[in-house]
Amino acid sequence: MKILINGGTHGTEQIGANVINHFRKLIGDNDNLHYTIANPEALSRGVRFIESDLNRVFPGKPDGSFEERIAYNLHPVIKSYDVVIDIHSTESGLRSAIIITKVTEETIALIRETNAKYVLLMDITKGNSLISDARIGIGFEYGPDTSHKALSGTIGGISLMLKSLGFPVETTSKPTKSKVVFRIGESLPKRDGFTALNTITNYTMVQKGQPYAHNAQTGGQLTARNDFYPILFNEPRHTDIFGFVGQREHALEEKLRRS
Numbered sequence: 001m002k003i004l005i006n007g008g009t010h011g012t013e014q015i016g017a018n019v020i021n022h023f024r025k026l027i028g029d030n031d032n033l034h035y036t037i038a039n040p041e042a043l044s045r046g047v048r049f050i051e052s053d054l055n056r057v058f059p060g061k062p063d064g065s066f067e068e069r070i071a072y073n074l075h076p077v078i079k080s081y082d083v084v085i086d087i088h089s090t091e092s093g094l095r096s097a098i099i100i101t102k103v104t105e106e107t108i109a110l111i112r113e114t115n116a117k118y119v120l121l122m123d124i125t126k127g128n129s130l131i132s133d134a135r136i137g138i139g140f141e142y143g144p145d146t147s148h149k150a151l152s153g154t155i156g157g158i159s160l161m162l163k164s165l166g167f168p169v170e171t172t173s174k175p176t177k178s179k180v181v182f183r184i185g186e187s188l189p190k191r192d193g194f195t196a197l198n199t200i201t202n203y204t205m206v207q208k209g210q211p212y213a214h215n216a217q218t219g220g221q222l223t224a225r226n227d228f229y230p231i232l233f234n235e236p237r238h239t240d241i242f243g244f245v246g247q248r249e250h251a252l253e254e255k256l257r258r259s
């Protein structure tokens with residue numbers, strides 16, 4: 001199996017470069033394990049992107065925006081690996097989450113070995129995120145960028161995965177026995193004048209009819225059309241949406257359970 005570990009898809013997220021440094025020191029050069037920083041320009045400037053969100057423009061365009069050109073050049077690189085790991089951080093309060101865009105037996109087998117508490121199946125970005133371009137694409141989103149716990153958790157999760165693939169990696173991290181899975185098929189777009197209620201907590205169900213955002217000026221409220229689990233709510237880097245709408249995937253949870 002050829003593995004690619006990528007960081008810096010979003011330039012405000014340093015965690016990927018730190019994780020890569022760790023594995024570079026630990027494993028060194030290995031024919032089957034390589035590293036990339038997807039958007040070094042955005043990373044050095046400390047901005048999420050230069051012209052467009054790189055994680056929404058795959059497989060890119062040769063004459064498109066700055067990030068569309070990066071995606072276009074990365075596309076054949078990503079295609080040349082069996083597994084592509086993409087490392088992110090989040091300031092939304094989300095913790096210990098693995099992101100996938102397709103469910104295959106190989107993907108399930110790899111994720112089962114990790115320390116993740118949550119798995120997010122992102123139907124909504126299917127087709128244009130970096131991991132969706134890979135044969136087996138796995139995103140890590142374990143917490144805030146400067147959190148030591150997020151860094152050590154991500155390193156632990158990737159170590160467990162590499163170990164299960166036969167790489168010479170030791171770790172004190174343990175695979176989680178069971179994982180909570182959410183399928184994400186839609187987002188809740190922001191509306192002028194409305195802010196998300198601070199009572200909304202990621203992974204905690206919002207019931208049908210329950211308000212999730214309000215307009216302080218008019219007293220207006222936005223209410224849930226159906227029961228849902230808020231995912232990546234109040235992520236300050238998402239300027240156009242309140243967050244994602246998640247539904248529990250019990251069947252996939254069963255498949256991921258370790259006996």
Ligand SMILES: [Zn+2]
Pocket residue numbers: 009010013087088089
């Ligand atoms: Zn990110």
